[in-house]
Amino acid sequence: MRIMGAILLFAFWLLLSDSFDPARVGAGAFFAGLVMWLQPARKTSTHKFSWLAALGYLPWLTGRILKSGLHVSRLILDPKLPISPRLIHHHTELDGDGELVVLGNSITLTPGTITVEVAPGELVVHAIDEASSVDLREGVLDAKIGRMFSRGAGT
Amino acid sequence: MTVLAIGLIVFGLFFLIVGSIGMLRLPNVFVRAHALSLTDSLGAVLVLAGLAVYQGLSMNFLKIMVVLILVYLLNPVISHATIRAAHRSGLRTSEGKTE
Numbered sequence: 001m002r003i004m005g006a007i008l009l010f011a012f013w014l015l016l017s018d019s020f021d022p023a024r025v026g027a028g029a030f031f032a033g034l035v036m037w038l039q040p041a042r043k044t045s046t047h048k049f050s051w052l053a054a055l056g057y058l059p060w061l062t063g064r065i066l067k068s069g070l071h072v073s074r075l076i077l078d079p080k081l082p083i084s085p086r087l088i089h090h091h092t093e094l095d096g097d098g099e100l101v102v103l104g105n106s107i108t109l110t111p112g113t114i115t116v117e118v119a120p121g122e123l124v125v126h127a128i129d130e131a132s133s134v135d136l137r138e139g140v141l142d143a144k145i146g147r148m149f150s151r152g153a154g155t
Numbered sequence: 156m157t158v159l160a161i162g163l164i165v166f167g168l169f170f171l172i173v174g175s176i177g178m179l180r181l182p183n184v185f186v187r188a189h190a191l192s193l194t195d196s197l198g199a200v201l202v203l204a205g206l207a208v209y210q211g212l213s214m215n216f217l218k219i220m221v222v223l224i225l226v227y228l229l230n231p232v233i234s235h236a237t238i239r240a241a242h243r244s245g246l247r248t249s250e251g252k253t254e
Contacts, residue, residue, distance in 0.1 A: 012221075016221075069170060069196070072189060073170065076174075076181070076190060076193075077173060085186050108192060109230075109231050111196065111197065113189075114188050114189065114192065115231075115235050115238075116239055116242045117242065124242075126185050
């Protein structure tokens with residue numbers, strides 16, 4: 001895990017430094033190693049993360065963002081400003097940290113809905129109008145994210 | 156390729172402008188945050204994607220991609236933190252009609 005992290009950090013360094021003379025590359029390797037060595041051990045998640053499902057999730061989320069973005073644009077540009085803001089208490093089956101982060105982030109990324117409070121099993125979401133909250137109430141997001149984090153055997 | 160880039164950037168600018176108009180027209184902090192998420196997750200992202208397409212495959216393309224990913228990951232966190240702070244400090248969320 002730490003070696004993977006160090007390699008990722010090193011790749012990030014190379015990406016940003018844009019030069020390949022040995023001193024820079026050496027410094028990058030040194031600091032990538034140092035950071036990962038100094039980092040305290042984290043407890044491992046009990047949920048297995050599926051990159052394949054995540055790859056399918058991203059385009060779907062982008063499409064959804066585009067759709068509700070156009071919807072919110074229409075609301076804003078409408079002379080009558082037909083908004084009806086509301087708070088929704090959203091119950092969810094998801095309880096892992098990673099799942100909740102992805103769920104909360106996805107909700108906030110989607111125009112028209114914003115995560116206000118997060119707790120395992122329950123989210124408070126602010127929605128700009130009725131239509132924006134429909135997808136959330138149907139639990140489409142939860143199902144997709146649940147597929148991304150399958151419950152595997154862990155510590 | 157250039158045409159696609161221009162299309163993406165213009166589309167992004169449309170959302171940036173609509174987000175700004177929303178910022179002025181909408182009544183309170185909670186609803187205004189929705190206009191903000193419009194500029195974040197569509198405006199900025201589309202402009203960056205347009206720049207990436209215009210740039211073609213290069214080091215700069217990868218850097219723009221890093222920025223894109225960071226925008227996607229961090230902007231919702233900032234909106235959420237702001238809105239949660241507003242909620243906890245007892246600002247009214249004005250259920251129902253607002254004026």
